[in-house]
Ligand SMILES: Nc1ncnc2c1ncn2[C@@H]1O[C@H](COP(=O)(O)OP(=O)(O)O)[C@@H](O)[C@H]1O
């Protein structure tokens with residue numbers, strides 16, 4: 566009968582849809598198809614030298630021959646040796662131990678150094694936040710940093726990419742860590758929600774659709790005087806020491822969750838794309854971000870960031886309009902812009918609904934030029950971020966050379 570619909574009906578639709586989606590997800594992603602079961606690609610000695618360790622190729626080769634007890638890699642057809650990332654990290658540790666790599670360039674934190682907490686922040690969707698988070702996390706992890714990716718987007722696309730699906734698998738998510746005490750349930754400690762991923766050195770605190778509940782609950786808690794700014798920071802404090810870098814992926818909307826991440830962060834990366842409308846919305850975003858920060862400073866005046874950098878994303882220098890806007894942005898934002906742009910490239914764009922971070926694609930599937938172009942871009946950005954991490958630690962001779 567018309568006009569007799571109430572909340573029960575809506576709830577019924579929600580339950581029906583939820584069940585159907587779960588079923589669908591289970592069918593589409595049968596456990597056999599999970600990427601986590603597939604091994605990551607292996608790396609050549611050239612890549613180990615250039616990308617991971619930062620040492621001249623010939624020097625590395627001679628150490629591989631002379632140092633005792635190192636992983637020996639695998640000989641591939643064509644007389645080419647490859648190594649798993651775990652083996653490369655073992656070699657890296659051995660090289661530091663043997664004094665073959667300069668002291669002070671270790672990716673891991675030395676006593677007294679803080680974990681870098683990087684917020685990838687822009688309230689606009691589609692500016693490659695999640696793409697940057699995934700790619701930079703992987704490059705830093707490959708270079709020996711222990712990385713925690715903290716997914717604050719209810720859409721959880723970065724968690725999906727790392728094959729951690731809290732909602733589907735019914736395991737705790739960042740929501741369960743952040744949530745408030747209630748009559749029948751309470752928050753869980755962060756270490757219970759952290760999941761290892763198939764990528765060595767990367768763990769994830771998965772996102773969840775339940776993060777939307779956190780908004781509602783925080784509004785209620787704040788109304789009764791419970792402070793929330795420090796919430797994420799406090800929850801992460803017990804596990805921080807296990808990581809060198811924590812990267813926060815954020816949703817494309819303002820939320821309490823984002824504000825608490827602004828408070829927790831020690832550095833900010835703001836991705837932006839080179840379209841006129843994007844630049845206009847950037848202005849509005851910066852205004853909002855500044856007032857968010859000001860409201861935090863009102864409560865905690867000593868809140869400061871180690872760095873704030875902008876990065877141009879999905880950039881096509883062959884497009885004259887984008888070229889012009891990029892030089893306008895560079896002129897206006899100056900040194901605050903990373904020198905390297907994230908070039909638009911089909912090599913790392915979504916394929917079949919999954920992101921393709923650079924270190925997971927097979928270079929042989931692309932022309933040399935296509936691969937080198939996007940590799941230079943992704944690695945260049947990650948190294949500039951690494952430089953900021955090292956500068957914040959107060960290291961002088963920071964980033965290891967990349968040939
Ligand atoms: N450098 C790039 N080249 C081509 N496509 C990209 C690039 N970076 C991101 N994309 C695509 O743009 C879309 C939005 O990226 P995403 O990282 O999800 O943005 P956000 O997290 O800011 O919403 C995705 O389909 C992604 O594959």
Ligand SMILES: [Mg+2]
Nearest residue numbers: 694695718722
């Ligand atoms: Mg995203």
